[in-house]
Amino acid sequence: MSQPVVAVRDLQYTYPDGHPALRGLSFSIADGETVAIVGANGAGKSTILLHLNGCLMPQAGTVRIGDLPVSKRTLPDVRRTVGMVFQDPDDQLFMPTVYEDVAFGPLNLGLPAEEVDRRVMHALSIVGAVHLKDRPPYRLSGGEKRAVAIASVLSMSPTILVMDEPTSNLDPQARRRLIELLKTFEQTIIVATHDLDMAFDLCARTIVVKEGGILADRPSREILQDTALLAAGQLERPLGLQGCPVCSPGLAGAGRNAVASGLRPAVDVRLAHVTSGR
Numbered sequence: 001m002s003q004p005v006v007a008v009r010d011l012q013y014t015y016p017d018g019h020p021a022l023r024g025l026s027f028s029i030a031d032g033e034t035v036a037i038v039g040a041n042g043a044g045k046s047t048i049l050l051h052l053n054g055c056l057m058p059q060a061g062t063v064r065i066g067d068l069p070v071s072k073r074t075l076p077d078v079r080r081t082v083g084m085v086f087q088d089p090d091d092q093l094f095m096p097t098v099y100e101d102v103a104f105g106p107l108n109l110g111l112p113a114e115e116v117d118r119r120v121m122h123a124l125s126i127v128g129a130v131h132l133k134d135r136p137p138y139r140l141s142g143g144e145k146r147a148v149a150i151a152s153v154l155s156m157s158p159t160i161l162v163m164d165e166p167t168s169n170l171d172p173q174a175r176r177r178l179i180e181l182l183k184t185f186e187q188t189i190i191v192a193t194h195d196l197d198m199a200f201d202l203c204a205r206t207i208v209v210k211e212g213g214i215l216a217d218r219p220s221r222e223i224l225q226d227t228a229l230l231a232a233g234q235l236e237r238p239l240g241l242q243g244c245p246v247c248s249p250g251l252a253g254a255g256r257n258a259v260a261s262g263l264r265p266a267v268d269v270r271l272a273h274v275t276s277g278r
Contacts, residue, residue: 003066004028005160005188006052010061013047021047023212024061029188031159036199036220037192039209040234045192046087048209049162052190053082065160080109083158083187087165089145093137098129098148101137105156123151127181143174147181160188167195196238200224208233 006029013022021044029035037045050056051063054075063070065078086092095101102123106116124130127147137145146166153161166182167175175195179202182189193199199206199220206223208215210233216223223229224238236242 005031005066006190007064008048008051008061009064011048011051011058011063012060013051013056014059021212022051025209025212025214026061027207027214027217029190032186032188033205034182034189034203035191036196036203036206037190037209038194038196038199038206038233038235039215043209043233044212045209046164047212049084049164049190049192052160052162053084054078055084080156081158082160082162083153083156085146085149085153085161085163085166087168089142089149090137092149092152093140093145096136097133098124098135098137098140099133101148102133102152102155105152109156119155119157120151123154124148126154127151128177141174142169143171143177146170146174146178150181158187160190161185163189163191165193165195166191167193167198196224196235197240200238200240208235210234 006027008028009026010024011022011026012020012024014020025044025048037048039045047056051058051070052065054070054072057070057072065081068074068077068081070078093101095104099120102120103116106119111119120133121130124133127150129144129147129151132140132144132148137148140148150161150163166178170178175198179198182202189203191199191203203220205218206220207217208223208229215233216226216229225241227237230237
């Protein structure tokens, strides 16, 4: 078996106010995996992500990115490997124009101007935002800001993309465009999210965290159909896996399960999954 690209072992972290956020959790992620980290508010999702690119350092246990232990010494290499997209795009967009925001990382790598421009235009092209390159970030919509924040990370050519609540504050069409975009990526993708429909749609594997520990770590389809497990994690089944409330008992488990069986529920509960019209 090849070496995992992310290996977390016995990770512990307590915030300065004394709140124990992580209680010795362990997991590993292989190259190219798409993994959702889900849990209730305060479960530790964001704290895990912040350890993956060195925004936080382990107080106990270890975090390894490929061959590199995450430490102050390895931080530059870790951050070239792990691109972090924060929950609020405004935390990442601070330059006068979109182009300058996306160019900020490559410029700080000391790359020549031609290479910086190539990376910026390529990243903007991937997220469909070339037309926004001269616009001030404050004039962007929520979906446009999210796309540009992703482009600012892609311009660094990371092999691992880490995202905190990527669909928060997006309208349905922007959310769908983002999910379809992420499906095209070849990078390892790790998302912390409350959007379990996105987790089901995008991620092959789901890790459920509760009170700083791992409650379950299995294929997404198994996790997200396990009602008892989700209840223990203070979560609900994705809408796409819930039975239609107005259908006959014979159609319980509508949505994807009904579609797979060739059944049509009276109310189409797959609306969360439709591709946005243009």
